[in-house]
Amino acid sequence: xxxxxxxxxxxxxxxxxxxxxxxxxxxxxxxxxxxxxxxxxxxxxxxxxxxxxxxxxxxxxxxxxxxxxxxxxxxxxxxxxxxxxxxxxxxxxxxxxxxxxxxxxxxxxxxxxxxxxxxxxxxxxxxxxxxxxxxxxxxxxxxxxxxxxxxxxxxxxxxxxxxxxxxxxxxxxxxxxxxxxxxxxxxxxxxxxxxxxxxxxxxxxxxxxxxxxxxxxxxxxxxxxxxxxxxxxxxxxxxxxxxxxxxxxxxxxxxxxxxxxxxxxxxxxxxxxxxxxxxxxxxxxx
Numbered sequence: 001x002x003x004x005x006x007x008x009x010x011x012x013x014x015x016x017x018x019x020x021x022x023x024x025x026x027x028x029x030x031x032x033x034x035x036x037x038x039x040x041x042x043x044x045x046x047x048x049x050x051x052x053x054x055x056x057x058x059x060x061x062x063x064x065x066x067x068x069x070x071x072x073x074x075x076x077x078x079x080x081x082x083x084x085x086x087x088x089x090x091x092x093x094x095x096x097x098x099x100x101x102x103x104x105x106x107x108x109x110x111x112x113x114x115x116x117x118x119x120x121x122x123x124x125x126x127x128x129x130x131x132x133x134x135x136x137x138x139x140x141x142x143x144x145x146x147x148x149x150x151x152x153x154x155x156x157x158x159x160x161x162x163x164x165x166x167x168x169x170x171x172x173x174x175x176x177x178x179x180x181x182x183x184x185x186x187x188x189x190x191x192x193x194x195x196x197x198x199x200x201x202x203x204x205x206x207x208x209x210x211x212x213x214x215x216x217x218x219x220x221x222x223x224x225x226x227x228x229x230x231x232x233x234x235x236x237x238x239x240x241x242x243x244x245x246x247x248x249x250x251x252x253x254x255x256x257x258x259x260x261x262x263x264x265x266x267x268x269x270x271x272x273x274x275x276x277x278x279x280x281x282x283x284x285x286x
Contacts, residue, residue, distance in 0.1 A: 002039050003256055007046045013251050015054050018201030022057040022191075023047060024086070024150070028125065029195040029243050032061050034259045037069055041076050048080045056083075059193075062108065063088035063120060070108045078112035085109075086118040086150055089128035098134050102142055109143045116147035122176065123153050133161040136171070150193050152176030156183055163188035178204075179230045182223040185211050195243045199250040200226060203282055221283050232276045233269075241265045242273070249274050 014020040025047045026032030026040050035043070044060045051058055060082045062073035070087060077085045087108050095101035109117040123129045132149055139146050148171040151159050163173055175184035178194040181204070197204050207222035233242060244255035245265035257264045 002035070002043055003254075004042060004046045006253060007043075008050045009253055010251075011047070011050045011054055013253060014198070014201065017251070018197070018199070019205050020197055020201035021055050022059075023051065023055060024059045024061065024193045026061045027086075027120070027193070028122065028152075029198075029240050030061075031240060031259055031262075033064070034262075037064075037072065040073060044073075044077060044082070045080055048082065058082055059084035059086055059118065061086045061088070061120060063090075065090050065092050067104065067107055071111045074108050074111040074115075078115050082112075082115060084116040084118055084147060085112055086120040088120040088122060089126050089130070091126035091128060094126070094128050095130065098130055098137075101128070101130055101135065102139060106142050109145050113145065115145060117143055117145040118148050118150050118172075118174070119146075120150045121153060122150075131155075131158050133158050133165060136162055136165055140170075146171070148172030148174065150174045150176055151184075151189070152193075154180060156180070156187055159184060159189065160187040179223075179227045181226075182207065182211065182219055185219075195240075196226060196230070198243075198247050200229075206282075206284060218283060225280050225282060229277055229280060233273050236269050236272060242269055245270050246273055246277070250277070 014023070025044055026035065032040060047058055060077040062070055062077055062085045064070045064073065074085055087105055089095055089101055090104065095104055105119060119135065121132050132151065149162065151173055154177055159173060159175070172191055173189045174191040174193045175181055175189040176193050178196045181192050192204070203222055203226070207219050210218035210222065239262065241258040241262050242265045244258060248255045249270060
């Protein structure tokens, strides 16, 4: 079951300990697609309520397998004042080309006509491999609220072509593969949404600062150390359940078990992952 009272503690931890002031609610690591519509609404309301005056941006993921639920969640997100909404491509009956995908996204976006809209591109999980570069052609005419893309794919060529096309810089490209963030920044990504930023947000912010300076060597150091940890845990089997376990032992906030069909991280994983993370010496001495 969802644990609403812990969200207040979670917001304070992100802001005060990780210097993270933007959140993406009901996404992949939040198991949004495993929750009921009512649960998703409750979580969205709680993040908006607890984040008031503390968080800068709350983007709520409203994607689902069917259009009516997406539309209902979009209307709800607008009603509670969300800073943005995002939608994945439906992945049982899949759109097979750009026009089908845009038609679907447009039907969702139009239900929240004042709210910035993001396409959540995550082909490893949806199996929808329509290139974003293609999707962007003329999209603003069909979706006036289109703000950008949460780009969770390793195809940096596609990302680079998107950014190259966006000559006026009107769109935001939020990168979602944490171990490749520095590469995405190099081709022009201007933000990130990921699972490690819950517990490595402070270090990632330092990497962003180093890149902006630019101090590429320091930025690389942060990226390499994040990659070292992820490389280690991926070999042990790393998914949403394991991410919850890591966040729990780093923050002290109980993230709880995942919902079936996912199962809890093993004690062996937790012991090994904690030892690995504790062994990493970050450039600022922590």
